[in-house]
Amino acid sequence: MRGNQLTVASLFAGCGGFDLGFKSEGFRPVAAFDIDPVAVRAFNANIVDVAKVCDLSNTTPQISADVLLAGSPCQGFSTAGKRALEDPRNNLLVRAGEIALTIRPKIFVLENVPAAISGRHGSRWEQVEAMLRAGGYMVERFVAEGLASGVPQLRKRLFLLAWRGQIPVQCDLAPRVSLPLMETIGGIGDASGHDPLPFRQGSREAFIAARIGPGQKLCNVRISPAAVHTWDIPEVFGTIDLSERSVLEAIVRLRRRDRRRDFGDADPVEFERICSHMGRCCHAEVERLISLDYLRRVGNYIDLKHTYNGKFRRLPLVGPSPTVDTHFGDPALFLHPREHRGLTPREAARIQGFHDGFDFGDVKARAFRLIGNAVPPPMAGRLAHFVRDALLPVAA
Numbered sequence: 001m002r003g004n005q006l007t008v009a010s011l012f013a014g015c016g017g018f019d020l021g022f023k024s025e026g027f028r029p030v031a032a033f034d035i036d037p038v039a040v041r042a043f044n045a046n047i048v049d050v051a052k053v054c055d056l057s058n059t060t061p062q063i064s065a066d067v068l069l070a071g072s073p074c075q076g077f078s079t080a081g082k083r084a085l086e087d088p089r090n091n092l093l094v095r096a097g098e099i100a101l102t103i104r105p106k107i108f109v110l111e112n113v114p115a116a117i118s119g120r121h122g123s124r125w126e127q128v129e130a131m132l133r134a135g136g137y138m139v140e141r142f143v144a145e146g147l148a149s150g151v152p153q154l155r156k157r158l159f160l161l162a163w164r165g166q167i168p169v170q171c172d173l174a175p176r177v178s179l180p181l182m183e184t185i186g187g188i189g190d191a192s193g194h195d196p197l198p199f200r201q202g203s204r205e206a207f208i209a210a211r212i213g214p215g216q217k218l219c220n221v222r223i224s225p226a227a228v229h230t231w232d233i234p235e236v237f238g239t240i241d242l243s244e245r246s247v248l249e250a251i252v253r254l255r256r257r258d259r260r261r262d263f264g265d266a267d268p269v270e271f272e273r274i275c276s277h278m279g280r281c282c283h284a285e286v287e288r289l290i291s292l293d294y295l296r297r298v299g300n301y302i303d304l305k306h307t308y309n310g311k312f313r314r315l316p317l318v319g320p321s322p323t324v325d326t327h328f329g330d331p332a333l334f335l336h337p338r339e340h341r342g343l344t345p346r347e348a349a350r351i352q353g354f355h356d357g358f359d360f361g362d363v364k365a366r367a368f369r370l371i372g373n374a375v376p377p378p379m380a381g382r383l384a385h386f387v388r389d390a391l392l393p394v395a396a
């Protein structure tokens with residue numbers, strides 16, 4: 001503590017979503033480090049001018065703070081990516097632990113995706129926990145969900161909470177209330193970073209968007225109320241009759257039911273299997289569906305041509321948004337709940353809980369990267385509240 005104010009520093013700070021949440025609970029940011037100059041500029045412009053460009057894979061900053069935060073990259077752990085065990089970014093989790101043990105703050109908070117502890121990937125997280133315990137810290141895990149953390153999205157994040165000393169603390173964090181999604185993105189007016197771009201009338205995207213209702217997505221690999229199939233959009237993908245449609249739906253089910261491989265969640269289907277399932281020969285339908293590009297041959301098997309599973313995902317009118325990630329600005333992936341367009345950076349920032357004054361710069365792709373990478377400030381604030389009131393009083 002310097003003066004009366006608790007201090008916080010952060011590693012892999014990005015634009016400072018994590019830090020902003022701690023600042024809102026009365027902590028004073030005193031240092032922040034990130035390899036990305038764009039992120040550092042945003043941090044300095046919006047939080048406080050203490051961030052520095054730094055490659056933490058080979059540098060250990062010499063700083064002191066009551067609380068140290070670290071949000072190391074999650075791409076190597078995330079189920080949205082390849083989950084390569086040897087992704088070099090995964091080592092940064094351990095680097096964060098090593099740096100924490102050099103700085104020895106009273107409290108260390110590490111953040112990542114919950115998949116960081118699933119399967120063999122969990123060994124790095126366990127290594128950090130073991131290092132901290134051996135270094136004189138108590139260690140607990142906490143998974144924060146978006147809705148219970150004050151943001152209307154499905155985002156889940158895993159936190160490691162470490163405090164110096166030997167006094168155990170139950171890490172049950174009080175929930176926060178979130179505004180409904182439509183209220184969160186309503187009334188943006190002319191806030192910066194809000195430049196809605198509707199699809200051009202008559203374009204492929206406009207036709208697709210017009211068929212996808214709130215909470216639905218373009219998805220050929222499931223039969224469910226949320227899945228709109230390419231064959232439900234004949235103006236773009238071509239008209240078929242009812243009997244061809246029933247063959248397509250049979251293939252959607254069979255490719256998931258009759259598994260031959262032990263990876264993926266679906267396989268191409270044998271022509272005879274389609275016929276036996278339908279109780280008749282489907283040669284004519286299958287041939288026409290191939291000619292219309294709905295189906296394709298894979299060796300001796302038949303498969304869907306387009307195995308979309310979650311394109312043009314329209315946000316719901318009621319209920320939380322999907323997780324805001326770095327691709328959230330791609331209109332072929334995410335649609336506004338009502339309008340036929342993608343989301344603007346300001347809408348994404350609001351769903352993440354950033355205030356409208358936070359400036360992510362003028363380059364959209366960079367803004368979406370900073371926003372999608374951030375710990376939602378209200379989620380960070382929930383952690384900060386607990387750290388201040390429950391952990392700091394017992395930390396040695």
Ligand SMILES: C[S@@+](CC[C@H](N)C(=O)[O-])C[C@H]1O[C@@H](n2cnc3c(N)ncnc32)[C@H](O)[C@@H]1O
Nearest residue numbers: 012013014016017018035036055056071374375
């Ligand atoms: C998940 S983001 C952190 C977001 C941040 N916690 C927030 O709330 O805004 C991970 C960050 O790690 C940074 N990074 C990746 N490799 C790095 C390295 N070797 N040294 C320092 N920062 C690095 C990236 O630039 C990115 O900003």
